[in-house]
Amino acid sequence: MPPEWSHSSNEGSTQSISTDRPYAEKFQQSLRQLIGESRYQKWFQNRSTVTIHGDVLVVGVASPFLTKWMSKEFQQPATQIARECLGLAAQVRFEVDAAAAEQLSAFQSQVSSSSEVKSVVTTLPHSANEESKDGSSVTTAATLPAMKKNQKIRGRLAPRRRRFASLNDFVTGPGNHVPHAMAKIVAEHPGEQYNPLYYYGGVGIGKTHLLEGIHREVRQNYPDWQVMSLTAEAFGNYYTKALYEKSLPAFRKKFRAVDVLIVDDIDFLDAKKGFQEEFCHTIQELISYGRQVVLAADRHPRMLTHLRPELSTRFLSGLVTRLESPDLETRREIVRRHTDKLSLPVTDDAIDFVATKFSRNVRELIGAINCLQTYHHMTKRMVGITAAREILRDLERDCLKIVRTSDIQHAVCNLFGVQPEDLISAKRSRNLSQPRMLAMYLSRQWTQAAYHEIGKQYGGRNHSTVMSAEKRMKQMLERNESIQISTRKWSAQEIVSTLEEQLQVG
Numbered sequence: 001m002p003p004e005w006s007h008s009s010n011e012g013s014t015q016s017i018s019t020d021r022p023y024a025e026k027f028q029q030s031l032r033q034l035i036g037e038s039r040y041q042k043w044f045q046n047r048s049t050v051t052i053h054g055d056v057l058v059v060g061v062a063s064p065f066l067t068k069w070m071s072k073e074f075q076q077p078a079t080q081i082a083r084e085c086l087g088l089a090a091q092v093r094f095e096v097d098a099a100a101a102e103q104l105s106a107f108q109s110q111v112s113s114s115s116e117v118k119s120v121v122t123t124l125p126h127s128a129n130e131e132s133k134d135g136s137s138v139t140t141a142a143t144l145p146a147m148k149k150n151q152k153i154r155g156r157l158a159p160r161r162r163r164f165a166s167l168n169d170f171v172t173g174p175g176n177h178v179p180h181a182m183a184k185i186v187a188e189h190p191g192e193q194y195n196p197l198y199y200y201g202g203v204g205i206g207k208t209h210l211l212e213g214i215h216r217e218v219r220q221n222y223p224d225w226q227v228m229s230l231t232a233e234a235f236g237n238y239y240t241k242a243l244y245e246k247s248l249p250a251f252r253k254k255f256r257a258v259d260v261l262i263v264d265d266i267d268f269l270d271a272k273k274g275f276q277e278e279f280c281h282t283i284q285e286l287i288s289y290g291r292q293v294v295l296a297a298d299r300h301p302r303m304l305t306h307l308r309p310e311l312s313t314r315f316l317s318g319l320v321t322r323l324e325s326p327d328l329e330t331r332r333e334i335v336r337r338h339t340d341k342l343s344l345p346v347t348d349d350a351i352d353f354v355a356t357k358f359s360r361n362v363r364e365l366i367g368a369i370n371c372l373q374t375y376h377h378m379t380k381r382m383v384g385i386t387a388a389r390e391i392l393r394d395l396e397r398d399c400l401k402i403v404r405t406s407d408i409q410h411a412v413c414n415l416f417g418v419q420p421e422d423l424i425s426a427k428r429s430r431n432l433s434q435p436r437m438l439a440m441y442l443s444r445q446w447t448q449a450a451y452h453e454i455g456k457q458y459g460g461r462n463h464s465t466v467m468s469a470e471k472r473m474k475q476m477l478e479r480n481e482s483i484q485i486s487t488r489k490w491s492a493q494e495i496v497s498t499l500e501e502q503l504q505v506g
């Protein structure tokens with residue numbers, strides 16, 4: 001699968017080249033054949049979009065209800081076809097996409113006599129919604145024979161190129177103005193300082209937005225430069241393919257010739273020793289020739305505990321900068337700007353309600369606004385606080401992630417590099433006592449488990465051991481004491497926030 005990739009032609013064109021469209025169309029055709037014409041028409045045609053990001057094929061649908069229904073019904077055939085089109089690593093996700101909702105409502109107004117369409121329209125959102133992280137990059141939409149005569153609608157369904165987010169649309173506040181300023185500097189003077197520039201932070205708080213903003217701005221500032229954006233996973237897949245096909249020289253030529261390399265989700269490399277060396281050589285070579293490298297991950301490089309030392313040192317040799325969840329004022333501004341952009345009439349107290357309720361993750365915040373917009377679209381009413389409460393009630397509940405003790409154990413083991421069976425054993429070695437104490441503390445914070453239940457899960461310890469672990473951990477947080485991970489000490493607060501962010505992602 002090709003990465004999102006843009007370069008100039010010899011004529012100096014500044015257009016992005018998207019190679020996703022043929023894959024998306026092939027996916028649609030093959031799916032139609034596999035599930036049959038009538039099911040395809042009923043569930044996909046005129047009401048879905050297909051977007052490809054690396055190995056992830058996203059089917060956009062019109063409502064949260066449909067995401068659940070479609071994954072239940074079509075996950076298996078869609079994955080089978082995606083793998084045939086994109087390779088074995090391909091995955092399929094069903095997500096809400098405003099373009100699919102638009103398609104559906106346009107289709108409905110065209111063929112309102114069709115009862116089949118009506119039955120789907122009744123499922124339009126009253127509850128959960130989520131804007132795709134890469135929602136700006138709709139690649140191709142399902143074709144619509146019934147609409148083909150309608151020029152206006154056909155225009156809207158035409159395949160679009162990926163649109164990168166803009167740095168100017170990024171709302172800044174205390175937790176993110178420095179990372180944003182760094183993005184501006186790097187986009188103006190790539191390769192000159194902060195190389196590599198490494199962003200880290202929790203889920204849905206703008207890392208990809210900043211990467212896309214840099215991509216876009218470099219392309220504007222330096223139209224004939226080659227800028228490549230992809231995920232670490234896509235890099236790994238290319239590398240594996242090149243190894244398999246014995247085409248490593250071509251692979252290296254391609255990746256080491258770019259002027260700016262932008263790689264998202266670097267944490268993927270943590271568990272993939274096989275790609276680390278190649279990735280390390282790639283960025284080393286680029287940086288040594290003054291090319292810019294920009295990276296993003298969910299953790300600080302030192303918390304990627306399975307990384308080769310030369311790679312984490314390389315990450316640390318530029319600028320490592322943390323993005324924090326936006327504070328209330330920043331969230332209010334994000335809501336204001338987004339509702340303005342959608343021309344959504346909404347009262348100030350409804351804005352406050354959304355900004356207060358959806359506090360951890362901007363993607364969820366934007367998803368909430370999209371739900372309000374659908375309500376407005378359907379009712380033509382101004383969105384006030386009562387409507388906002390009503391519409392977002394389910395979504396608010398869905399955003400509360402259920403955390404299990406096994407999630408906590410997994411996250412702690414991953415961070416400290418210890419084995420799960422050791423963490424839950426009766427062993428008392430020093431390298432296990434701190435991670436275990438932390439895991440017990442998090443189990444109390446995030447699950448409903450009682451002290452004795454937690455104790456039982458950690459080597460049959462009694463409830464007083466768990467109570468003292470919790471007390472000691474609280475003390476460490478209050479006094480801002482440090483915890484050792486491999487060779488380095490971290491503040492207890494930083495470790496707990498990192499783990500909690502991962503628990504929220506799942």
Ligand SMILES: Nc1ncnc2c1ncn2[C@@H]1O[C@H](COP(=O)(O)OP(=O)(O)OP(=O)(O)O)[C@@H](O)[C@H]1O
Nearest residue numbers: 133169170171202203204205206207208209362363
């Ligand atoms: N400060 C901000 N101002 C405006 N929009 C924002 C801001 N932060 C995030 N967003 C928007 O929120 C959505 C999610 O952001 P993004 O995809 O960049 O998150 P992320 O940190 O990369 O998440 P993940 O860890 O899941 O990859 C995007 O639509 C993005 O444009």
